Amino acid sequence: xxxxxxxxxxxxxxTVATNETDGYKRFLRSVDVNGFRDNLRVLGLGKPxxxxxxxxxxxxxxxxxxxxxxxxxxxxxDDERIVVFTDSYDVLYLSGLAEIVNKFKSMNxxxxxxxxxxxxxxxxxxxxxxxxxRGKRFLNSGGFIGYASDLYAVLTYAPIKDKDDDQLFxxxxxxxxxxxxxxxxxxxxxxxxxxxxxxxxxxVELKFEGGKASLLNTVYxxxxxxxxxxxxxxxxxxxxxxxxxxxxxxEEGCIMCWEGTIELDETMPEAYPIILIAIFIExxxxxxxxxFTTIHQQxxxxxxxHLFVHNNVEYHQDAxxxxxxxxxKEYNSSKQVSVSDTMNxxxxxxxxxxYCLSKDCSGYFSVDSISHLDNKYTLKLLVEQQRxxxxxxxxxxxKMWSNFWGAIMDDGFYARSFDYMEIVxxxxxxxxxxxxxSSCYLINATLISNDKTRPSYSEGDLDTDMAFAYANxxxxxxxxxxxxxxxxxxxxxxxxxxxVTHPDLYQILDNKLDWEKKYIHENYSENFNxxxxxxxxxxxxxxxxxxxxxxxxxxxxxxxMYGRWSDGSNNDPRLTGGYENVPTRDIHMNQxxxxxxxxxxxxxxxxxLQELVFTGYYHDPPRALMNFVVRYRPDEQPSLKPHHxxxxxxxxxxxxxxxxxxxxxxxxxxxxxxxxxxTKPGWMLMHPGRLTHYHEGLxxxxxxxxxxxxxxxx
Ligand SMILES: O=C(O)CCC(=O)C(=O)O
Ligand SMILES: [Fe+2]
Numbered sequence: 001x002x003x004x005x006x007x008x009x010x011x012x013x014x015t016v017a018t019n020e021t022d023g024y025k026r027f028l029r030s031v032d033v034n035g036f037r038d039n040l041r042v043l044g045l046g047k048p049x050x051x052x053x054x055x056x057x058x059x060x061x062x063x064x065x066x067x068x069x070x071x072x073x074x075x076x077x078d079d080e081r082i083v084v085f086t087d088s089y090d091v092l093y094l095s096g097l098a099e100i101v102n103k104f105k106s107m108n109x110x111x112x113x114x115x116x117x118x119x120x121x122x123x124x125x126x127x128x129x130x131x132x133x134r135g136k137r138f139l140n141s142g143g144f145i146g147y148a149s150d151l152y153a154v155l156t157y158a159p160i161k162d163k164d165d166d167q168l169f170x171x172x173x174x175x176x177x178x179x180x181x182x183x184x185x186x187x188x189x190x191x192x193x194x195x196x197x198x199x200x201x202x203x204v205e206l207k208f209e210g211g212k213a214s215l216l217n218t219v220y221x222x223x224x225x226x227x228x229x230x231x232x233x234x235x236x237x238x239x240x241x242x243x244x245x246x247x248x249x250x251e252e253g254c255i256m257c258w259e260g261t262i263e264l265d266e267t268m269p270e271a272y273p274i275i276l277i278a279i280f281i282e283x284x285x286x287x288x289x290x291x292f293t294t295i296h297q298q299x300x301x302x303x304x305x306h307l308f309v310h311n312n313v314e315y316h317q318d319a320x321x322x323x324x325x326x327x328x329k330e331y332n333s334s335k336q337v338s339v340s341d342t343m344n345x346x347x348x349x350x351x352x353x354x355y356c357l358s359k360d361c362s363g364y365f366s367v368d369s370i371s372h373l374d375n376k377y378t379l380k381l382l383v384e385q386q387r388x389x390x391x392x393x394x395x396x397x398x399k400m401w402s403n404f405w406g407a408i409m410d411d412g413f414y415a416r417s418f419d420y421m422e423i424v425x426x427x428x429x430x431x432x433x434x435x436x437x438s439s440c441y442l443i444n445a446t447l448i449s450n451d452k453t454r455p456s457y458s459e460g461d462l463d464t465d466m467a468f469a470y471a472n473x474x475x476x477x478x479x480x481x482x483x484x485x486x487x488x489x490x491x492x493x494x495x496x497x498x499x500v501t502h503p504d505l506y507q508i509l510d511n512k513l514d515w516e517k518k519y520i521h522e523n524y525s526e527n528f529n530x531x532x533x534x535x536x537x538x539x540x541x542x543x544x545x546x547x548x549x550x551x552x553x554x555x556x557x558x559x560x561m562y563g564r565w566s567d568g569s570n571n572d573p574r575l576t577g578g579y580e581n582v583p584t585r586d587i588h589m590n591q592x593x594x595x596x597x598x599x600x601x602x603x604x605x606x607x608x609l610q611e612l613v614f615t616g617y618y619h620d621p622p623r624a625l626m627n628f629v630v631r632y633r634p635d636e637q638p639s640l641k642p643h644h645x646x647x648x649x650x651x652x653x654x655x656x657x658x659x660x661x662x663x664x665x666x667x668x669x670x671x672x673x674x675x676x677x678x679t680k681p682g683w684m685l686m687h688p689g690r691l692t693h694y695h696e697g698l699x700x701x702x703x704x705x706x707x708x709x710x711x712x713x714x
Pocket of ligand 2: 643
């Protein structure tokens with residue numbers, strides 16, 4: 001038999017909020033979603049908070065009860081009207097009022113307070129509690145429900161000052177046996193209605209059933225209807241709040257993402273919100289020109305964009321100057337703080353915030369130079385999202401390293417959240433309230449112009465990114481991370497060494513994807529097209545496009561800058577035996593510190609081609625002791641006599657242009673009387689090293705010929 005539907009029209013739902021914080025907005029949303037906005041009375045809105053300085057760590061909150069008392073005066077004799085009270089900033093409703101009221105009625109109480117596991121603020125009162133039942137023993141005043149007349153009586157049984165502690169007041173009332181009996185005051189020990197999270201984070205679990213997310217208390221097997229992130233559990237509430245109250249569901253994905261957004265498509269360019277893009281180059285950063293390209297390619301009217309660049313790296317100064325010189329004028333304005341200004345990072349970030357305000361910006365888009373916004377709609381989409389602070393998810397390719405943390409330890413350092421992996425891998429998409437974001441984010445300018453919410457980059461001795469996130473957490477400003485779409489990726493600057501020639505060329509290990517885009521031949525992947533047969537200019541000599549011209553030029557630069565070419569004699573101190581039977585004028589990869597990178601290149605790009613054409617031979621990783629660039633010149637060493645290589649197979653990559661950079665040259669396979677002379681920069685010959693492929697380097701008659709050679713699997 002189902003009970004008749006509960007009429008909840010008369011139920012009064014109270015909360016207290018002085019500011020419309022992010023937490024308050026989240027609370028309201030949960031009330032809306034559960035359909036009882038008409039029942040809600042918000043107390044204290046827009047008025048100063050009189051209940052003590054820091055509700056998080058110190059006592060206080062009597063003000064709340066005084067506001068409630070006043071609001072209940074008209075109902076003080078109403079012994080049928082049900083009143084619900086909760087905090088707001090750290091509370092979420094998970095159900096409608098009917099469920100809450102029905103549950104309350106089934107508990108045979110006139111007043112029900114939520115319960116928690118610790119006795120606070122006065123531990124000594126613990127022993128005064130009635131004998132423990134199963135469940136949480138102690139009263140929490142962040143949520144309660146009761147009949148108006150009883151509540152009024154209890155709230156007024158003694159005076160309470162605004163700055164007194166509300167929880168202490170309620171606790172003493174509850175511990176007063178006479179009062180407790182008279183008003184049938186009970187505690188919600190098993191979270192049948194109220195779930196306090198502090199000290200109980202491990203008691204609850206998200207459940208995705210029936211196409212929606214709900215909360216389960218696995219200790220008492222209950223489904224709490226009101227969730228309270230009390231004390232230090234606020235971050236857990238943020239995390240659960242990403243799903244609960246119909247924020248996200250397995251079927252519909254992110255529902256909350258669509259709320260409070262704007263559409264810019266129909267907007268005239270001159271009406272787009274003004275944004276300052278603030279670029280920070282604080283340390284040497286690989287692929288900086290490519291970074292600038294992703295910035296410049298953002299589809300947003302340039303007339304509505306201001307640029308600010310802080311460059312703190314001497315090596316990058318030319319790149320910054322030429323970027324600004326080339327495109328700076330397209331923007332509404334641009335400003336640079338360069339190395340010579342010797343401004344520290346904190347000051348630069350503050351200056352940028354001020355610059356934003358001075359331009360009447362609506363949004364401040366902070367972008368560190370490691371953030372590649374491959375999606376050209378990133379800025380537009382973030383603006384459309386309309387959140388106080390929102391970051392695009394950026395991840396190091398193939399890694400779990402990203403620009404956000406899903407959870408945080410008590411010491412403020414990284415902790416992995418239950419959903420971190422799903423989010424990083426984009427298996428779960430949405431808009432996530434997280435405790436730490438960095439590298440790239442959009443801030444609503446209203447947060448900047450208000451001193452109480454202006455971003456801070458200096459907190460004790462924390463790094464700027466830690467300080468930023470810490471300050472936002474302390475002020476309960478939500479930081480959202482979006483992975484609604486793929487936005488881009490992070491480059492890894494850890495091993496970037498600007499003392500070498502062409503530092504990006506060295507980044508194949510740490511930034512493979514960027515390296516590939518910059519240096520691999522545009523037709524490389526076509527080599528694997530099953531409908532194509534690889535080119536074979538001579539028997540069992542295969543020919544593949546593998547690197548682009550940029551690579552070949554930069555590699556020549558690396559070698560010429562190093563400059564210590566071998567003397568072409570048989571005595572070679574670089575070799576273990578000290579003797580080379582068929583010497584070339586060359587420089588070994590290990591001399592220019594490129595050996596590890598080159599071995600990785602062989603493994604990742606050469607080996608798959610070998611497996612394609614020399615079927616059944618498999619050696620992973622390939623070994624190679626001899627990796628070198630050869631230089632032929634008419635007046636130096638113009639040719640190489642016939643020989644076998646000490647390799648299973650050899651690769652021979654042309655680095656410059658036949659008939660343009662040099663005359664003559666090429667490689668002749670004697671057994672087949674077959675020569676490859678029309679070599680192309682970036683194209684690789686691959687041939688067996690011994691027995692069948694006796695070969696020679698043909699005479700260069702003019703200019704200089706460079707080839708890159710590896711003897712693979714000697
Ligand atoms: O000049 C060429 O293309 C061949 C070079 C060669 O065979 C070698 O260095 O072992
Ligand atoms: Fe050779």
